[in-house]
Amino acid sequence: MNIHSLIQFLVVLEECRKPETVLSEFSHVVTSYGFQYYGLLRYTKQTDDLASMMLVGHWPEKWPQVYISKKYVLIDPAVRYLAHAQRPFRWRESLAAFRKDPHYRRMDQMVADAHSHGLKDGYTFPIHGRSGIIGKMSVGGRSVDLSPVEISLLDAVARKLFWRLLDLRGESSLFESPLGVDTRMTRREMEILQYLAEGLTSVEIGKRLQISNHTVDWYMNGLQDKLKAKNRQHAVAVAFRHGLIM
Numbered sequence: 001m002n003i004h005s006l007i008q009f010l011v012v013l014e015e016c017r018k019p020e021t022v023l024s025e026f027s028h029v030v031t032s033y034g035f036q037y038y039g040l041l042r043y044t045k046q047t048d049d050l051a052s053m054m055l056v057g058h059w060p061e062k063w064p065q066v067y068i069s070k071k072y073v074l075i076d077p078a079v080r081y082l083a084h085a086q087r088p089f090r091w092r093e094s095l096a097a098f099r100k101d102p103h104y105r106r107m108d109q110m111v112a113d114a115h116s117h118g119l120k121d122g123y124t125f126p127i128h129g130r131s132g133i134i135g136k137m138s139v140g141g142r143s144v145d146l147s148p149v150e151i152s153l154l155d156a157v158a159r160k161l162f163w164r165l166l167d168l169r170g171e172s173s174l175f176e177s178p179l180g181v182d183t184r185m186t187r188r189e190m191e192i193l194q195y196l197a198e199g200l201t202s203v204e205i206g207k208r209l210q211i212s213n214h215t216v217d218w219y220m221n222g223l224q225d226k227l228k229a230k231n232r233q234h235a236v237a238v239a240f241r242h243g244l245i246m
Contacts, residue, residue, distance in 0.1 A: 005029050006153040013160055019168045023056050026161060033150075036141030037119065040161060042171075043134055043241040055135075055165050060117040070110075074197065074236065077107045078124050082136060083243045088125045088155050091140065103198060123151070125158035132243045135162050185226075185244060192219050197236045197245050 009029045016022045030038045039057040057064075066072075073079055081094035095111055098104055122140020126133055137158035146154070166172045185193070188209070195205045202213040202220070209216070220232060229235035239245045 002032075003150055003153055005032055006150070006157060009157060010153075010160055013164050016164070017168070019165055022161065022165060022168065026056065026157075027058070029157070030139055033139075033146075034142060034144045035122070035139040037122075038137070038139045040137045040158070040165070041135055042162070042166070043136075055162070060119060063114070063117040063119065066113065066117070070113075072110045072113075073240075074199065075103050075106050076110060078138070079240065082124060082126055082133060083240055083245065085124070085126050086128075088123055088151050088158075091122045091124065094124075123154070125155050127159055127162050133241065137161065185223075189219060189223055189226075190244070192216060193223060193236070193239050193245050196220070196232060197239065 006029065009025060012025055013022060016025065027038075037059050039059060040055040041053045041057075042055055043053065067076075077094040077098050078089075078091050081089060081097055091111075095107060098107055101107070119140050121143040122138055123146065125137040127135035127137065137154075139154070163172065191209060192205055195208060200208070202216040205216045206213040220235070223229070224231070224235050227235050227238040229238050236245070
């Protein structure tokens with residue numbers, strides 16, 4: 001593979017003056033490497049709507065609808081792995097990391113579903129800010145083996161592309177303002193958040209922690225206030241976004 005195309009893209013990116021030109025150049029580079037699909041997402045405190053978080057995306061037909069309808073975001077191994085990832089990772093590595101997780105079977109089913117839609121394998125490149133994960137770039141489709149140098153260059157592409165698109169759209173300020181949420185959690189709050197992310201109800205969480213379901217609800221009300229969340233599902237999404245749970 002030709003690493004010069006990645007280096008050239010990093011140079012050309014600074015000269016692009018329109019988002020459409022950036023996306024055209026990016027699509028060309030990604031497909032030249034053999035990847036069929038890609039996505040660049042931003043994580044903001046204003047919303048947990050996947051469509052509004054997508055800066056650019058090209059995915060298999062119907063896969064986004066399947067992903068949303070089956071609520072795969074709650075158990076997607078790549079999303080959960082992203083919560084504590086410091087470096088780029090391959091999708092199959094993220095699944096292997098949760099082999100002992102109680103939700104591993106559902107994760108495996110999600111991966112099989114993704115395979116059936118043409119997402120055989122891929123890579124995710126975390127984009128960090130002072131508040132933690134603020135975005136990610138994913139590329140995938142057929143299985144492609146990247147060298148360490150290519151991974152490093154694509155990691156640089158992810159960061160440069162992310163900020164260049166935000167600058168051209170005048171949206172950089174979204175990540176240059178205070179967080180707006182309180183991410184300081186007690187041990188009990190962290191326990192409840194983790195169980196909630198695993199799909200447990202208040203009654204089930206109460207049994208695990210040997211407290212009443214009313215006490216669990218009381219904690220959850222406090223968590224929603226801290227995270228500025230509209231409901232429990234939104235609280236889980238915000239917690240994932242800020243790396244509080246994985």
